[in-house]
Amino acid sequence: MEVMDNMNQHFNELRGIVGDSYISTRVPLKQYTSFRIGGPADIIVFPPNIELLKKVVSYLSQNQVTRLLIGNGTNLLVSDQGFRGVVVHTGKNLKTIQVQEDEKCIYAQCGALLSAIAAAALKNNLGGFEFASGIPGTLGGALFMNAGAYGSTMSDVAVSTTALDAQCNEVTVNGADHDFGYRSSCFRKNNLFILESKLQLYSCDYDTIKEKMRDLNMKRKSSQPLEYPSAGSVFKRPVGYFAGKLIEDSGLKGCKKGGACVSEKHAGFIINSGDATAQDVDELINHIISEVYNRFSVKLEPEIIRIGEF
Ligand SMILES: Cc1cc2nc3c(=O)[nH]c(=O)nc-3n(C[C@H](O)[C@H](O)[C@H](O)COP(=O)(O)OP(=O)(O)OC[C@H]3O[C@@H](n4cnc5c(N)ncnc54)[C@H](O)[C@@H]3O)c2cc1C
Numbered sequence: 469m470e471v472m473d474n475m476n477q478h479f480n481e482l483r484g485i486v487g488d489s490y491i492s493t494r495v496p497l498k499q500y501t502s503f504r505i506g507g508p509a510d511i512i513v514f515p516p517n518i519e520l521l522k523k524v525v526s527y528l529s530q531n532q533v534t535r536l537l538i539g540n541g542t543n544l545l546v547s548d549q550g551f552r553g554v555v556v557h558t559g560k561n562l563k564t565i566q567v568q569e570d571e572k573c574i575y576a577q578c579g580a581l582l583s584a585i586a587a588a589a590l591k592n593n594l595g596g597f598e599f600a601s602g603i604p605g606t607l608g609g610a611l612f613m614n615a616g617a618y619g620s621t622m623s624d625v626a627v628s629t630t631a632l633d634a635q636c637n638e639v640t641v642n643g644a645d646h647d648f649g650y651r652s653s654c655f656r657k658n659n660l661f662i663l664e665s666k667l668q669l670y671s672c673d674y675d676t677i678k679e680k681m682r683d684l685n686m687k688r689k690s691s692q693p694l695e696y697p698s699a700g701s702v703f704k705r706p707v708g709y710f711a712g713k714l715i716e717d718s719g720l721k722g723c724k725k726g727g728a729c730v731s732e733k734h735a736g737f738i739i740n741s742g743d744a745t746a747q748d749v750d751e752l753i754n755h756i757i758s759e760v761y762n763r764f765s766v767k768l769e770p771e772i773i774r775i776g777e778f
Contacts, residue, residue, distance in 0.1 A: 502698065502699055505745065536775060537555075702756075
């Protein structure tokens with residue numbers, strides 16, 4: 469009861485900061501995840517600009533409110549019970565992208581989609597971002613995860629990023645201080661809220677960039693079950709192996725728990741074949757981990773991030 473009273477108070481305070489149109493309560497998070505899975509969040513806020521985003525984050529920190537950041541929700545498994553706290557969603561409004569032709573770089577806000585940044589790079593004859601054009605996340609989510617594909621990662625392009633630290637101070641992270649590793653970054657290690665970033669690209673011929681994007685996206689389409697809701701590759705790549713191959717060689721393609729199913733097209737993906745719950749996906753993940761371990765003595769580790777209670 470006290471928790472809900474607190475939530476009502478937080479709702480009113482946050483509504484005062486962002487305005488009626490940018491806040492909701494008890495919204496099912498399945499609307500904001502690529503898995504199309506997830507129960508309700510107590511409160512969800514869509515800050516309309518960076519200044520109000522800072523005020524929201526500052527309010528949440530000062531009042532020690534549990535918070536969750538969502539960019540485009542493409543790497544998340546949200547519990548069927550949802551999330552007790554405040555979701556800050558960046559992917560709707562914080563999407564400004566600016567191309568600096570003389571510096572051959574792009575400045576983008578955290579909620580900008582990688583596909584939109586790739587389109588801006590192409591339009592301005594800037595190469596180096598083709599690898600990310602088919603990753604369905606936002607810039608914030610991609611920097612947090614150090615997302616990557618086809619031999620490149622965000623670490624290859626991010627040169628300078630502004631973020632909020634735990635005390636809500638604005639910090640600028642440059643070069644090696646991003647501390648990028650495999651699916652990790654200083655933002656993940658230190659719980660920083662990414663605001664915007666500068667991406668260094670290079671001059672390149674329009675047709676060359678376009679051709680490369682087309683090739684990579686065709687590869688993606690032919691090898692990944694993009695026609696179903698999913699959260700991409702479920703597991704990290706174990707050193708010396710490929711998760712998908714280990715799962716396939718364990719005979720798990722097509723294996724189902726409720727509505728969750730190991731993709732027939734790419735065994736590294738779990739798809740929502742209709743009405744999967746988070747519990748179905750969680751059970752399937754645990755089953756895969758134990759089957760692969762029994763067969764190959766390799767312990768798979770999830771790449772997707774579980775949110776809420778399981
Ligand atoms: C079909 C499909 C294909 C995919 N292919 C790839 C691929 O090739 N390579 C790859 O690496 N990934 C891939 N993914 C996974 C996913 O798209 C990436 O991890 C992406 O970077 C996540 O971005 P997002 O905005 O959706 O983040 P979300 O899923 O919303 O969040 C992921 C994490 O980032 C945090 N976060 C989000 N925004 C911020 C911010 N502004 N500041 C701090 N933290 C933040 C969240 O709190 C969360 O912990 C794929 C997913 C799908 C569904």
